Amino acid sequence: MNPSSPMSPSSPMSQQINLTVNGMTWPVAVETSRNLCSVLRTEIGLTGTKEGCDDCECGACMVLLDGQPINSCSYLAAQADGREITTVEGLADGDELHPLQRNILSAGGVQCGFCTPGMLMSAYALLDRNPEPSIEEIRIGLSGNLCRCTGYARILTAVHETAVELNGA
Amino acid sequence: MTLTIATSVDQAIALLASGARPIAGGTDLVVGARQGKAPLPDQLVAIDRIAELAELTSTDSETRIGAGVTHARLMTDGLIIERHTAIADAAALVGSPATRNVGTLGGNVMNGSPAMDTGAPLIVMGAEAELRSADGTRRVTMGDLWTGPGQISARDDELCTSLVIPAGGPGSGSAYVRLEYRRAMEIAVVGAAAAVTLSDGVLTSIRVALTAVAPVIIEIGDLDNLIGGAPDRALHGAVAAAARDQATPISDLRATDEYRRHTIGVMAARAVDAAARRAAGEQIPVPVNRSLGIGAAQ
Numbered sequence: 001m002n003p004s005s006p007m008s009p010s011s012p013m014s015q016q017i018n019l020t021v022n023g024m025t026w027p028v029a030v031e032t033s034r035n036l037c038s039v040l041r042t043e044i045g046l047t048g049t050k051e052g053c054d055d056c057e058c059g060a061c062m063v064l065l066d067g068q069p070i071n072s073c074s075y076l077a078a079q080a081d082g083r084e085i086t087t088v089e090g091l092a093d094g095d096e097l098h099p100l101q102r103n104i105l106s107a108g109g110v111q112c113g114f115c116t117p118g119m120l121m122s123a124y125a126l127l128d129r130n131p132e133p134s135i136e137e138i139r140i141g142l143s144g145n146l147c148r149c150t151g152y153a154r155i156l157t158a159v160h161e162t163a164v165e166l167n168g169a
Numbered sequence: 170m171t172l173t174i175a176t177s178v179d180q181a182i183a184l185l186a187s188g189a190r191p192i193a194g195g196t197d198l199v200v201g202a203r204q205g206k207a208p209l210p211d212q213l214v215a216i217d218r219i220a221e222l223a224e225l226t227s228t229d230s231e232t233r234i235g236a237g238v239t240h241a242r243l244m245t246d247g248l249i250i251e252r253h254t255a256i257a258d259a260a261a262l263v264g265s266p267a268t269r270n271v272g273t274l275g276g277n278v279m280n281g282s283p284a285m286d287t288g289a290p291l292i293v294m295g296a297e298a299e300l301r302s303a304d305g306t307r308r309v310t311m312g313d314l315w316t317g318p319g320q321i322s323a324r325d326d327e328l329c330t331s332l333v334i335p336a337g338g339p340g341s342g343s344a345y346v347r348l349e350y351r352r353a354m355e356i357a358v359v360g361a362a363a364a365v366t367l368s369d370g371v372l373t374s375i376r377v378a379l380t381a382v383a384p385v386i387i388e389i390g391d392l393d394n395l396i397g398g399a400p401d402r403a404l405h406g407a408v409a410a411a412a413r414d415q416a417t418p419i420s421d422l423r424a425t426d427e428y429r430r431h432t433i434g435v436m437a438a439r440a441v442d443a444a445a446r447r448a449a450g451e452q453i454p455v456p457v458n459r460s461l462g463i464g465a466a467q
């Protein structure tokens with residue numbers, strides 16, 4: 001569809017948009033005020049992305065928009081029309097976990113798990129733009145993600161280990 | 170409610186003329202609406218896919234930063250770091266990587282918060298905002314643009330297309346320092362930007378502006394008597410005193426007026442010191458806040 005067409009004529013309250021999520025394109029009709037997080041979870045059925053604060057503070061809702069992290073709780077779904085979204089469901093390769101996922105598990109960086117999808121997306125984007133981050137750079141990369149359980153040290157370790165692993169491969 | 174994704178400035182301006190409001194990164198607009206500050210406008214025009222607004226160009230005499238340039242780009246762009254270091258210092262402090270990826274300079278400026286971080290740097294560099302509407306193009310100084318907390322003099326049908334900044338000659342340096350209680354996802358408690366020029370170790374120009382100590386970002390007046398002096402402790406003391414004198418801070422959840430008045434002097438002195446060191450050729454990485462150790466240590 002034409003990305004600039006403002007709304008579907010059948011429903012004055014909603015707009016017809018196309019969201020490409022983890023490589024698959026979903027035509028969805030959404031109210032303009034809907035946030036991307038809720039559309040991903042309820043319209044597309046991908047509940048890996050979490051809603052924590054719903055206020056752009058915690059990072060549980062982090063997804064990638066054209067490869068860059070955004071807080072999906074505070075991003076209008078309609079503004080993502082025609083763009084590439086990556087959620088935590090897009091990280092694994094079939095049954096094979098992404099090294100970040102494997103390492104965050106083995107390092108003990110997951111307790112309740114609520115922050116984990118957002119952490120993974122921020123970490124994934126960080127390693128994409130900076131394959132060899134220092135610990136300080138990992139801290140900055142994850143600075144929009146809160147974890148109430150782990151104390152962060154194990155998450156930092158997991159990201160660092162992944163960087164070493166991916167660079168060694 | 171409708172949202173139209175504009176692909177040209179002309180298209181966006183036509184939509185503004187018919188009552189739509191612009192949305193760039195949405196990090197003020199959408200977050201504010203969700204917090205109940207103001208409802209989302211009924212008609213939105215997304216301006217983040219307009220290529221012209223993402224342009225960053227320079228000549229010998231000026232730099233033109235498109236309103237749609239993001240904080241993530243400002244903090245890493247070589248020209249901005251070289252010529253307009255204080256803007257890079259400020260952009261690097263905004264929110265988190267996610268905020269900086271979508272949050273734009275135009276959105277920061279047009280939101281008009283007295284705590285916005287790019288405001289003081291833009292003032293000390295003598296920036297002007299270029300505003301375009303169906304009626305034509307005009308330029309306003311930052312001082313004329315901001316009229317109160319969250320209030321700007323631009324009309325609703327005007328789109329900010331770029332910020333235009335004089336290049337700054339040899340021997341110039343700038344810095345932006347903010348007091349923060351933590352190192353990310355923070356709002357300035359107070360902040361200060363300084364731009365100075367040195368010639369043979371002597372001050373030939375100085376401008377200082379202050380964040381979050383008045384209803385708008387303010388520039389400290391009457392600093393010309395400091396020209397001709399050295400960038401020494403006496404200068405820092407004089408700037409600190411002027412900052413404390415001219416600030417009119419409020420008390421809120423984040424700090425008392427007294428604490429803000431004290432710390433604005435400290436921040437202004439540090440900004441002048443860092444700007445002068447940069448003017449003298451010292452490389453201080455962006456953001457200068459980190460080398461000053463501001464914000465909680467690990």
Ligand SMILES: Cc1cc2nc3c(=O)[nH]c(=O)nc-3n(C[C@H](O)[C@H](O)[C@H](O)COP(=O)(O)OP(=O)(O)OC[C@H]3O[C@@H](n4cnc5c(N)ncnc54)[C@H](O)[C@@H]3O)c2cc1C
Pocket residue numbers: 056057190191192193194195196197198199200216236237262263264265268271272273274275276277278279280284285286287327328329330354355356357
């Ligand atoms: C978690 C978080 C942390 C933050 N931290 C900081 C911080 O540390 N420092 C700071 O200064 N800010 C901070 N902010 C505020 C915000 O991110 C910035 O002000 C950002 O630059 C806004 O840009 P935007 O593109 O998202 O603006 P939007 O939200 O899209 O727009 C803001 C306003 O400006 C108008 N507008 C946008 N572009 C234009 C244009 N070109 N012409 C005319 N009007 C326009 C919009 O209509 C709206 O009224 C933070 C926000 C969040 C959510």
Ligand code: FES
Pocket residue numbers: 050051052053054055056057058059060061062071072073074
């Ligand atoms: S749910 Fe989006 S930042 Fe917390």
Ligand code: FES
Pocket residue numbers: 109110111112113114115116146147148149150
């Ligand atoms: S594991 Fe519980 S919030 Fe991070």
